[in-house]
Each structure stands twice: as C-alpha cells, then as structure tokens.
Amino acid sequence: MENLNGLVLKVDALSIAFGGLKAVDNLSFDIKENEVFGLIGPNGAGKTTAFNCITQFYKPNSGTLLFKGRDEQVHDLQKKKVHEIIKLGLVRTFQNVELIRELSVIDNVLIGAHVDFISTIIDQAFRLPRARREEKALRKEALRILGVLGIEDRALLPAGGQPYGVLKKVEFARALMSNPRLIILDEPAAGLNDSETIELAKLIRKLRDELGCSILLVEHDMRLVMDVCDRICAISFGKFLAVGTPKEIKENRDVQIAYLGIEVEANA
Amino acid sequence: MKKLIKNPHLHFIFLGLLLMIVPKLAEMGLFKVSYVTTLGGTFILAIAALGLNILLGFSGLVSLGTAGFMGLAAYLSAYFTVDLGLSFELSLILAVVIPTIVGILVGLVSLKIEGIYLAIATLAVSEILRKTFEEFDFFTGGFSGKTASYPTLLGTYELDRAGMYYFVVAVLIIVMLITYNMMNGRLGRALNAMRGSEAASQAMGVNLLNHRLIAFALATMYASIAGVLYVHFIKYSYPSIWTLKLSLDFLAMIVIGGLRSIYGTLLGAFIVFAVPDLFLKQIPFFSEMSYVLNGVLIILVIIFYPNGLINMFADIKRLFNKLSKGEGK
Ligand SMILES: Nc1ncnc2c1ncn2[C@@H]1O[C@H](COP(=O)(O)OP(=O)(O)OP(=O)(O)O)[C@@H](O)[C@H]1O
Ligand SMILES: [Mg+2]
Numbered sequence: 001m002e003n004l005n006g007l008v009l010k011v012d013a014l015s016i017a018f019g020g021l022k023a024v025d026n027l028s029f030d031i032k033e034n035e036v037f038g039l040i041g042p043n044g045a046g047k048t049t050a051f052n053c054i055t056q057f058y059k060p061n062s063g064t065l066l067f068k069g070r071d072e073q074v075h076d077l078q079k080k081k082v083h084e085i086i087k088l089g090l091v092r093t094f095q096n097v098e099l100i101r102e103l104s105v106i107d108n109v110l111i112g113a114h115v116d117f118i119s120t121i122i123d124q125a126f127r128l129p130r131a132r133r134e135e136k137a138l139r140k141e142a143l144r145i146l147g148v149l150g151i152e153d154r155a156l157l158p159a160g161g162q163p164y165g166v167l168k169k170v171e172f173a174r175a176l177m178s179n180p181r182l183i184i185l186d187e188p189a190a191g192l193n194d195s196e197t198i199e200l201a202k203l204i205r206k207l208r209d210e211l212g213c214s215i216l217l218v219e220h221d222m223r224l225v226m227d228v229c230d231r232i233c234a235i236s237f238g239k240f241l242a243v244g245t246p247k248e249i250k251e252n253r254d255v256q257i258a259y260l261g262i263e264v265e266a267n268a
Numbered sequence: 269m270k271k272l273i274k275n276p277h278l279h280f281i282f283l284g285l286l287l288m289i290v291p292k293l294a295e296m297g298l299f300k301v302s303y304v305t306t307l308g309g310t311f312i313l314a315i316a317a318l319g320l321n322i323l324l325g326f327s328g329l330v331s332l333g334t335a336g337f338m339g340l341a342a343y344l345s346a347y348f349t350v351d352l353g354l355s356f357e358l359s360l361i362l363a364v365v366i367p368t369i370v371g372i373l374v375g376l377v378s379l380k381i382e383g384i385y386l387a388i389a390t391l392a393v394s395e396i397l398r399k400t401f402e403e404f405d406f407f408t409g410g411f412s413g414k415t416a417s418y419p420t421l422l423g424t425y426e427l428d429r430a431g432m433y434y435f436v437v438a439v440l441i442i443v444m445l446i447t448y449n450m451m452n453g454r455l456g457r458a459l460n461a462m463r464g465s466e467a468a469s470q471a472m473g474v475n476l477l478n479h480r481l482i483a484f485a486l487a488t489m490y491a492s493i494a495g496v497l498y499v500h501f502i503k504y505s506y507p508s509i510w511t512l513k514l515s516l517d518f519l520a521m522i523v524i525g526g527l528r529s530i531y532g533t534l535l536g537a538f539i540v541f542a543v544p545d546l547f548l549k550q551i552p553f554f555s556e557m558s559y560v561l562n563g564v565l566i567i568l569v570i571i572f573y574p575n576g577l578i579n580m581f582a583d584i585k586r587l588f589n590k591l592s593k594g595e596g597k
Contacts, residue, residue, distance in 0.1 A: 086473040098468035115473035117454045124453040125446045
C-alpha cells in the first residue's frame with residue numbers, strides 16, 4: 001500500500017449514489033498531517049455524505065479511502081467496520097449533537113475512551129484493581145480535556161440540561177478523548193453565536209497546535225472556514241469544484257458561481 | 269468517616285444487613301412468618317427485574333420474555349437436583365448457562381428487529397417455553413407442576429426457610445453491587461450510548477452486535493438466577509406462574525420503581541409484588557384489584573414521576589432541606 005507521505009487521509013474518486021441521486025460523485029482530496037482542512041459546498045452538496053463514507057456509516061459505491069492511523073500504519077478504511085474506525089485515530093462529531101442526555105457530562109466524554117479500556121467486564125463487575133486504576137486515570141484525562149475546553153465545572157451535571165454551546169463542547173471533548181489523529185467536525189459552529197464562534201476558531205487552532213492532529217471541517221459559516229482552514233475543498237452537487245488556500249477558493253470563479261452565486265450577482 | 273458514609277458499596281451492604289434482620293423480627297413475633305416468604309419472593313423477582321432494567325432501561329431493548337426464561341431456569345434446577353440428583357451449585361450453574369444461551373440467540377434476532385417487533389418476538393419465545401412446561405411433563409410435571417426442596421450448600425449446609433431467605437438476600441445484594449459496578453463503568457456507558465444514539469455509539473467504537481448480546485445475556489442470566497432461587501425458595505413451579513402477566517409485572521416494576529435505578533427496581537418489585545400481598549389482601553375489595561392497581565399506578569408514575577418513584581425520595585429530601593433552611597432564617 002502507498003505510504004501516504006505526509007498525509008493522514010487520502011480520498012480518491014469517491015462516489016456514492018442514493019437511487020438515481022449521485023450524492024458524492026468522483027470526489028478526490030487529501031489532508032496533510034497537522035492541517036486544518038475545510039470542506040464547503042451549498043446545502044445538499046454531499047458534505048455529510050462524504051463524511052459518512054469516510055467513517056464507514058455508508059459504504060461507498062467506488063473509490064479508495066486511505067488513512068494513516070495512530071499506529072503509523074496506512075489503513076484501507078473500507079476494510080473496517082464502522083465501530084473500528086475510532087481505534088485507528090479517526091473520530092467525528094455530528095451535525096446534530098448526539099449525546100446521552102441522562103448521563104453526566106464527564107460520562108459522555110468517557111464514552112470517547114470506550115476502545116481504550118483494557119479491563120474486562122469481569123474486572124469492572126468486581127471492581128478489581130486494574131479496572132479501578134484505569135477508570136480513575138481516564139476520568140482524570142476526561143476532566144483535563146473538559147478543563148481545556150473551559151467546562152470542567154459542569155463535569156458532574158447531566159448533559160440533558162446544558163445549553164447548546166456547552167453540548168457542542170462536550171461532543172468535542174468526547175472526540176478528543178480518543179486521542180485522534182484526524183477529527184472530523186460536521187458544522188461545529190451551527191447554532192453558536194458570534195463570540196462562541198470566535199472562541200471555537202481559537203480552540204480549533206489551539207487543538208491542532210497542541211495535539212498535533214489534523215482537522216477536517218465542514219462549515220457554512222464562511223468566516224470560520226476562511227479564518228481557520230489551511231486549505232479548502234469546495235464541492236457542489238457531489239462534484240469536486242476546487243481546492244486551495246482560503247484566498248484561492250474565494251477568488252475561484254466556479255466556487256463563486258456555485259457557492260457564492262447570489263452574492264456575486266448582487267455585487268455585479 | 270464521611271467518605272465511608274458516602275461510599276455507595278457500603279450502602280448496598282448496609283441494606284443487606286437490614287433485610288437480614290427480618291426473620292429475626294418474625295421469630296420475635298413482631299410480624300407474621302409468611303411475610304418472610306413474601307419479602308424473599310420480592311427480592312427474587314427484583315433480581316430478574318434488575319436484568320430487565322439493564323436490557324430496557326440502559327440498553328433500550330424491549331423484552332416480554334423474562335417470565336419464560338425465569339421459568340426455564342426454575343424447571344431446570346428442579347430437574348437437575350431432584351431427578352438427576354446433582355448438587356445445588358452445579359445445577360445452579362447449568363440452569364443459568366442453558367437459558368442464557370437461548371437468551372443470546374434472541375439477542376442475535378434483536379439485531380434485525382426492534383421496538384414492538386422485538387417485544388413480540390421475545391413474547392413468542394416465552395410462550396413457546398411456557399407451552400413446553402405444559403407439554404413435556406416427564407421433565408416439568410405438566411400442569412401438576414414440579415417440586416423442589418431447600419438447597420444444601422456445598423453438600424453440608426442444609427438451608428431451611430430462614431436460611432434460604434438469608435441466601436436470597438445475599439444473592440440480591442451481590443447482584444445489586446455487580447450491577448452498580450458494571451452500569452457505572454465502561455459497559456454501562458456503552459449501553460447508555462447505544463440507547464441514546466446508535467450512530468454516536470458506533471462512531472465511539474461501541475460494537476452494537478456485542479453489546480446487544482451482552483445486554484440479552486445479562487438479562488437472561490439475572491432471570492435465570494431468579495428462577496433457580498424461586499424454585500428452591502417457594503419449592504414448586506407450575507406453568508401458570510410463567511405467563512405474560514409475570515413478564516408485564518417485571519415491566520411494571522422497573523417503570524414504577526425507576527428505569528436505570530438499582531434501588532428503584534427493588535422499590536418497584538416491592539410495590540408490584542409485596543404491597544398487594546402484604547396489605548391489599550387484608551382489604552376484601554382490593555384483593556381482586558391488584559391488576560388494575562398496577563395499571564393505574566403506572567399511569568400516575570409516568571405522569572408525575574417519569575423517572576420512577578425512587579425519585580420521590582430525592583424530592584422529599586429537597587423539600588425537607590428547604591423547610592429546615594426556612595426555619596433557620
Ligand atoms: N441516507 C440517504 N438516503 C437518500 N438520500 C440521501 C441520504 N443521505 C443524504 N442523501 C441525499 O444526498 C444529498 C447530499 O446530502 P448531504 O447531507 O451529504 O448534504 P450536505 O452537504 O451535508 O448538506 P447540508 O449543508 O445541508 O448539511 C442530499 O440530496 C440528500 O438528500
Ligand atoms: Mg450536512
């Protein structure tokens with residue numbers, strides 16, 4: 001297999017159709033190590049579908065998906081089951097926050113460490129030292145991550161009653177808990193107010209710098225995308241339009257027509 | 269000291285010690301000896317209900333088959349000890365393992381079907397088992413039922429009614445402790461995640477197949493343990509015990525007591541099983557009405573305490589704190 005020099009993810013000629021609708025059509029892009037990469041496109045362009053293919057929620061019709069895992073090995077994602085993806089170091093958040101309302105914030109975050117536990121059910125049932133030590137260590141790590149996100153004071157509260165901005169952070173913390181190599185964020189700024197969005201932008205950069213992981217970001221908020229992304233890929237109706245720096249994308253004719261069409265006309 | 273008082277494990281053990289006083293009180297004539305049987309029965313049912321709570325409360329999977337599995341274990345243990353003369357310990361193990369294997373097979377089915385269909389499928393399994401209890405009379409004694417005796421532990425300790433009661437309480441407390449440990453750890457979180465969002469739990473690495481099987485295996489294990497205890501405590505088993513009504517009673521216990529609550533399950537078992545037996549039977553009109561009462565209670569609980577009556581204690585405590593603070597001013 002290729003060794004993906006300097007890349008964490010390589011998407012090549014990815015296609016998937018629902019009935020007659022080509023939701024993603026021959027899409028290719030790659031993400032470098034330590035890069036914040038944006039995927040943009042109008043509503044229904046196929047961004048979430050592309051995510052779902054990468055994370056194996058959908059099995060693509062064709063194309064290759066290569067990923068450089070936490071173990072430094074290159075993996076063919078399509079050979080993996082959906083629950084095996086996180087163990088490689090690839091983790092996602094959801095467009096509509098998916099948390100467990102009845103669990104406390106910290107327990108929600110600990111779900112992110114599910115695959116990292118080595119103690120068995122028997123160890124846990126009888127609280128053998130190994131299980132206790134492990135639970136304690138991971139709990140501490142979860143608290144630390146909540147601290148980085150500035151919500152450690154809410155650790156023991158149920159996730160159910162928390163404001164939306166906090167829930168987004170909890171989901172973020174859950175993703176970080178898995179010690180990922182690539183985080184996929186599906187519209188992290190949706191539903192956040194301006195100051196929360198600015199805070200999120202700072203956070204994304206900080207995480208990239210401190211954890212040394214890559215981030216794939218789908219976002220409608222153009223300011224956020226232009227602000228934090230190193231490179232951006234624009235798609236429309238499932239098809240690749242352009243890839244480049246935020247500046248290049250902003251100036252690209254095809255992107256302007258597809259994505260910013262209305263604004264261009266209005267300016268003209 | 270404060271740490272000790274707050275330790276949740278000690279709470280369970282303390283509860284166990286408290287429950288063990290009951291036969292002593294009965295001996296002293298403080299209440300009827302038959303109450304020991306009623307309470308012991310309550311705790312046995314609570315064990316099976318705890319299993320159902322893991323399945324429904326934590327994992328979000330429905331089952332109407334609890335009674336069938338409990339009955340299967342009861343008949344198996346009676347058969348192994350009486351007909352085959354096996355030791356109590358060995359027949360306990362066999363009578364738990366065999367139904368659990370059947371339970372795991374049902375778990376495999378749960379991957380394909382959900383919700384109401386799963387309820388119907390588990391009900392069907394349970395009804396097939398009940399029919400088996402009626403028909404295979406060389407093994408079950410048919411309609412005339414099957415008797416068993418109080419067990420002899422480790423071949424030496426012959427238990428009597430009080431002894432068996434202590435044994436039941438001990439098993440209940442151990443099961444509660446183990447459940448507490450599992451549900452507050454990795455497994456409990458994974459089952460919760462599976463109930464809350466299948467997509468998110470898969471993305472977090474939870475293998476849905478494994479965890480559904482684990483949930484079904486645990487629920488059947490608990491029901492089987494309860495079945496074995498039942499047949500050696502009540503000392504008989506009839507096909508008419510293991511009906512849909514009993515499975516629905518288990519459902520009532522966990523809904524009334526509290527989904528996902530360990531103490532709530534015990535409270536629910538007490539309300540659904542012991543209260544009609546201990547109190548309502550004295551009142552002529554109500555003795556026939558316990559069926560209706562359960563239904564009304566479930567509706568009231570769902571309206572006023574959707575998380576179960578166990579939360580009433582927290583509310584009372586809060587009210588109490590408020591009142592005592594008010595007085596302080
Ligand atoms: N499971 C599915 N079955 C059928 N069609 C689907 C499915 N998932 C997505 N689609 C279709 O695929 C297209 C792309 O959808 P997708 O959700 O990927 O868009 P998106 O770029 O994420 O849009 P948005 O910005 O609104 O989130 C849409 O036309 C959608 O209706
Ligand atoms: Mg989308």
